[in-house]
Amino acid sequence: MGELVIAHVMTAQMVEDFVPSCLPKLREAVASMERNTRELHERVMGIRMLPVGTLFQKYTRTVYDIAQATGKQIRLELSGEETEIDKSMLELLGDPLTHLIRNAADHGIEAPEVRLAAGKPAEGVLKLKAFHRSGRIVIEGSDDGAGIDIEKVRSKAIERGLIGAEAQLNDEQLRMLIFEPGFSTQEEVSNLSGRGVGMDVVKRNVQQMNGTVSLVSEIGRGTTATIELPLTLAILEGLLARVGDRTLVLPLLSVVETVPLRDGQIVRLAERGEVVVIREDSIPLLRLSRFLGLTLETNAGAAEENSNRRLAVIVEAGRRKVGLVVDELLGQQQVVVKSLERNLRRIDGLMGATILGDGRVAPIVDVTSLGALDLFSLQVPVKNSQQVAPPAQSVRAASSKERNTGGTAHELV
Numbered sequence: 001m002g003e004l005v006i007a008h009v010m011t012a013q014m015v016e017d018f019v020p021s022c023l024p025k026l027r028e029a030v031a032s033m034e035r036n037t038r039e040l041h042e043r044v045m046g047i048r049m050l051p052v053g054t055l056f057q058k059y060t061r062t063v064y065d066i067a068q069a070t071g072k073q074i075r076l077e078l079s080g081e082e083t084e085i086d087k088s089m090l091e092l093l094g095d096p097l098t099h100l101i102r103n104a105a106d107h108g109i110e111a112p113e114v115r116l117a118a119g120k121p122a123e124g125v126l127k128l129k130a131f132h133r134s135g136r137i138v139i140e141g142s143d144d145g146a147g148i149d150i151e152k153v154r155s156k157a158i159e160r161g162l163i164g165a166e167a168q169l170n171d172e173q174l175r176m177l178i179f180e181p182g183f184s185t186q187e188e189v190s191n192l193s194g195r196g197v198g199m200d201v202v203k204r205n206v207q208q209m210n211g212t213v214s215l216v217s218e219i220g221r222g223t224t225a226t227i228e229l230p231l232t233l234a235i236l237e238g239l240l241a242r243v244g245d246r247t248l249v250l251p252l253l254s255v256v257e258t259v260p261l262r263d264g265q266i267v268r269l270a271e272r273g274e275v276v277v278i279r280e281d282s283i284p285l286l287r288l289s290r291f292l293g294l295t296l297e298t299n300a301g302a303a304e305e306n307s308n309r310r311l312a313v314i315v316e317a318g319r320r321k322v323g324l325v326v327d328e329l330l331g332q333q334q335v336v337v338k339s340l341e342r343n344l345r346r347i348d349g350l351m352g353a354t355i356l357g358d359g360r361v362a363p364i365v366d367v368t369s370l371g372a373l374d375l376f377s378l379q380v381p382v383k384n385s386q387q388v389a390p391p392a393q394s395v396r397a398a399s400s401k402e403r404n405t406g407g408t409a410h411e412l413v
Helices: 002-016 020-048 059-070 087-108 112-117 150-159 171-179 199-208 288-292 300-307 367-372 395-401
Strands: 049-051 073-079 084-086 123-133 136-143 212-218 222-230 235-243 246-251 255-260 266-268 274-278 281-287 311-317 320-326 328-336 350-355 361-365
Touching (some): 002 020, 059 087, 084 087, 087 136, 171 199, 199 212, 199 222, 235 311, 246 288, 281 288, 288 320, 311 367, 320 367, 328 350
Parallel strands (some): 073 123, 281 320
Antiparallel strands (some): 049 084, 235 246, 350 361
């Protein structure tokens, strides 16, 4: 901190008495401030990081109490307790994990006699695991219970009017219906469950932390709920990319590689989307210009020339890779994450925004949630670009946006 103060005083003095000959010394002083600021940031973040084991340990008692109340035999296994996470996020994780554990113990794990009849051990197992993946914190809660009956979920959803009787949903979409407010497949209300309260809290709290939640289940084998969260909500290393005349920030830890993109490499799948083949691996492409609602070049020659200069930034979106098409990479820098939900509203595909050095507001892409959105079809309409704000949007313009109620990416940028 002392070195930072010295560098600041030197910089302020040179700015006050600036002459062209001072420029080399000014650059050196700014570089010194940058080094000291980065070191201070790393130390402060080190203080903020806490092991998830401090939260995991309390669920041993929770599972014991549920087992006593239901007459079930349940064992909780913990792993990855040393995995560190931001203290503010650790506090927000308490409620979602509690609801997941209670739901798994009450809904998932069967009674001892039912398990024995199915050829399973009388004792059910709940597993809580934490680890890092692609620069994110992953927390998995799994059980070896009955699994989720998707037909039962479908009938309950139709009964409650959540979906139409003719709705065509895949298994994953049906399982995610349990996160809808008030949804429950329990026939009877107990002290633990049946009111349809809890799982919607899980999804809401996880989204509040710019995270995602997913479910994998197999009848008779059990269910696994996966929560993916960023390492911190405050500052991240970002890769700045240009799309049209807009600047976006991609979280650097999610970036796998960047490859030049030629039209000959792109394979179109019957208007259902585009993929690029890299080392025999077919990776779906998402043109960020469509996500932002930018109008493409009208001149065919210029469009072809621009397309041959485009890049595909390969990112890890959850368990799969996605190619994000950008026009140019502008470099990397640390960015401070500003909440959109607090100032505007939640926008799917974005985890927030940051203020660049020239005062412009740049959206920060949430590649995990972006990969889950249905944006890959070529039939997705491009948004009206006339509503897009000017590219040199200032902080004052961003502040005026707080009074708007728009919720699409192109309205922000």
